[in-house]
Amino acid sequence: MMESLKFDVAVIGAGPTGLAAANGLKAAGKKVVVIEQYLWGGTCPNYGCDPKKLLLAGVEAREAALAFQDDGLQATVEIDWPKLMERKNRYTQTVPTRTVASLDASGIAHLYGKAEFIDAKQLKVTDGDTETLVQASDYVLAVGQRPNAMTIPGAELTIDSERFLSLAEMPDEMVIIGGGYIALEFASIAAAAGSKVHVLVRGSQVLKGFDADFAEELVEQLSDRGVHFYFDTEATAITKAGTNLKVELSFGTVLEVGVVVRAVGRQANSDRLALEKAGVDYNQHGVNVNEYLQTTNSHIFAAGDVANTPVARLTSTGGFEGRYVAQFINGQTKAAIAYPPVPITVFGTPKIAAVGIPADQAEAKGYTVKNFDMTNWYSYYRLAERKVLAKVVLNAAGEIVGATVLGSHADELVNYFIDLINRHESDVTIQKHLYIYPSLASDLGYLL
Numbered sequence: 001m002m003e004s005l006k007f008d009v010a011v012i013g014a015g016p017t018g019l020a021a022a023n024g025l026k027a028a029g030k031k032v033v034v035i036e037q038y039l040w041g042g043t044c045p046n047y048g049c050d051p052k053k054l055l056l057a058g059v060e061a062r063e064a065a066l067a068f069q070d071d072g073l074q075a076t077v078e079i080d081w082p083k084l085m086e087r088k089n090r091y092t093q094t095v096p097t098r099t100v101a102s103l104d105a106s107g108i109a110h111l112y113g114k115a116e117f118i119d120a121k122q123l124k125v126t127d128g129d130t131e132t133l134v135q136a137s138d139y140v141l142a143v144g145q146r147p148n149a150m151t152i153p154g155a156e157l158t159i160d161s162e163r164f165l166s167l168a169e170m171p172d173e174m175v176i177i178g179g180g181y182i183a184l185e186f187a188s189i190a191a192a193a194g195s196k197v198h199v200l201v202r203g204s205q206v207l208k209g210f211d212a213d214f215a216e217e218l219v220e221q222l223s224d225r226g227v228h229f230y231f232d233t234e235a236t237a238i239t240k241a242g243t244n245l246k247v248e249l250s251f252g253t254v255l256e257v258g259v260v261v262r263a264v265g266r267q268a269n270s271d272r273l274a275l276e277k278a279g280v281d282y283n284q285h286g287v288n289v290n291e292y293l294q295t296t297n298s299h300i301f302a303a304g305d306v307a308n309t310p311v312a313r314l315t316s317t318g319g320f321e322g323r324y325v326a327q328f329i330n331g332q333t334k335a336a337i338a339y340p341p342v343p344i345t346v347f348g349t350p351k352i353a354a355v356g357i358p359a360d361q362a363e364a365k366g367y368t369v370k371n372f373d374m375t376n377w378y379s380y381y382r383l384a385e386r387k388v389l390a391k392v393v394l395n396a397a398g399e400i401v402g403a404t405v406l407g408s409h410a411d412e413l414v415n416y417f418i419d420l421i422n423r424h425e426s427d428v429t430i431q432k433h434l435y436i437y438p439s440l441a442s443d444l445g446y447l448l
């Protein structure tokens with residue numbers, strides 16, 4: 001007979017969203033279970049943000065040294081990919097066990113297996129031959145996304161982002177299909193690790209949603225590092241050629257490479273939960289939710305990557321939504337979810353980070369844009385950065401409402417801008433704060 005378990009709330013998915021929800025619910029005294037079918041911790045720490053930025057750390061150390069070649073440093077630094085990968089693995093391999101230990105320490109129940117609804121009030125959780133019935137008063141869907149598939153002949157020969165982040169050897173040459181976050185971040189890493197990288201971009205521009213000038217600057221800098229961009233180009237077929245792969249491009253050229261990475265977007269896992277049986281609507285953008293993150297079944301909530309919300313699908317927004325859902329279920333809030341400004345970043349070489357009103361929308365909204373080339377400012381001369389740019393958007397009162405930065409410290413600088421935006425700081429009020437001099441923050445006074 002199937003074991004049957006009862007909880008106040010069942011959270012499906014142990015990524016950043018599900019864990020944030022579970023912790024918030026438990027803190028308010030709810031009896032909570034988290035169900036996970038793969039790696040505890042989800043995408044971000046196991047095969048997403050964290051491993052990527054661990055590998056990038058080695059790349060950045062090399063870039064920083066290269067910037068000083070013949071200008072104070074000698075001897076080139078080369079990336080030993082297998083060792084860098086081993087270092088990454090030492091961190092990621094402990095994530096699932098640490099996640100489970102943390103659930104145990106918090107008194108949150110956990111169940112391994114694939115969850116599917118049987119009806120509007122019950123789940124079946126399958127782990128091999130074992131099936132468990134879970135009944136809960138409320139459910140939180142936090143099952144994330146998976147990489148999009150491709151339908152071209154030979155698509156099965158491509159690897160996805162998870163496999164790239166575990167590549168044992170860096171091939172001499174690779175193709176990356178896509179022009180989004182993952183394509184540009186991976187091109188930055190692979191090129192620095194010695195691979196000749198070909199990026200196939202379907203349209204005429206990379207990184208839609210980011211400042212077009214800065215995206216172009218990133219393409220230019222990566223091109224100078226040996227990355228080949230092919231715009232308005234698709235891969236039409238992939239075939240095996242010994243241990244290599246041959247990639248046919250839409251304009252007729254054939255590339256022979258060791259690895260082909262597929263970075264063509266991600267799709268929500270909403271189609272794998274038998275949601276029809278629970279009266280929950282979803283479409284290709286994820287599970288439909290209202291302003292309380294309730295689905296079409298008011299006892300079933302969706303949050304994070306799987307939820308069809310207007311914000312970027314990121315770890316930060318997933319955690320925010322997970323915490324909100326917990327508060328709503330706990331009765332700690334009745335208000336609709338209200339998002340703060342959402343920062344976005346491409347962790348390339350260099351990085352592009354942005355928050356608030358983008359410069360290209362500023363004029364239409366009556367805001368002013370200040371453009372800065374900070375390359376020769378003391379902070380960046382010190383680091384021998386190739387180019388550091390910022391676009392800062394101010395409202396009529398001189399308060400900062402948006403910022404976009406390009407440079408190797410763009411992420412950290414934008415973090416400062418987030419605080420300034422949330423505190424409605426202007427060129428006048430910023431003078432009331434003291435920052436450590438010299439540091440990146442001590443430039444803020446010159447940027448408003």
Ligand SMILES: Cc1cc2nc3c(=O)[nH]c(=O)nc-3n(C[C@H](O)[C@H](O)[C@H](O)COP(=O)(O)OP(=O)(O)OC[C@H]3O[C@@H](n4cnc5c(N)ncnc54)[C@H](O)[C@@H]3O)c2cc1C
Nearest residue numbers: 013015016017037042043044048049115144304305314315
């Ligand atoms: C390569 C890459 C790099 C990224 N880099 C960044 C970055 O730098 N910064 C950033 O903010 N974001 C980044 N992201 C996005 C970030 O990883 C996600 O936004 C975040 O992980 C979403 O969290 P989540 O909990 O909603 O989903 P996930 O982390 O995907 O967790 C969902 C979990 O649900 C489980 N699950 C799915 N279906 C079932 C089921 N039926 N039963 C049980 N369990 C199930 C999955 O196994 C998974 O563990 C990156 C993503 C990728 C792929």
Ligand SMILES: NC(=O)c1ccc[n+]([C@@H]2O[C@H](COP(=O)([O-])OP(=O)(O)OC[C@H]3O[C@@H](n4cnc5c(N)ncnc54)[C@H](O)[C@@H]3O)[C@@H](O)[C@H]2O)c1
Nearest residue numbers: 178179180181182183202263264265266313314345346347
């Ligand atoms: N730094 C970060 O915060 C970060 C990093 C990586 C991923 N992510 C998250 O993961 C998501 C997925 O990243 P992504 O780069 O896969 O998606 P993306 O949506 O950023 O980019 C997908 C790209 O693939 C192209 N494309 C789609 N189908 C194609 C096809 N058949 N052939 C060729 N090109 C095709 C699109 O035009 C686009 O350029 C992001 O939207 C983001 O939510 C975030």
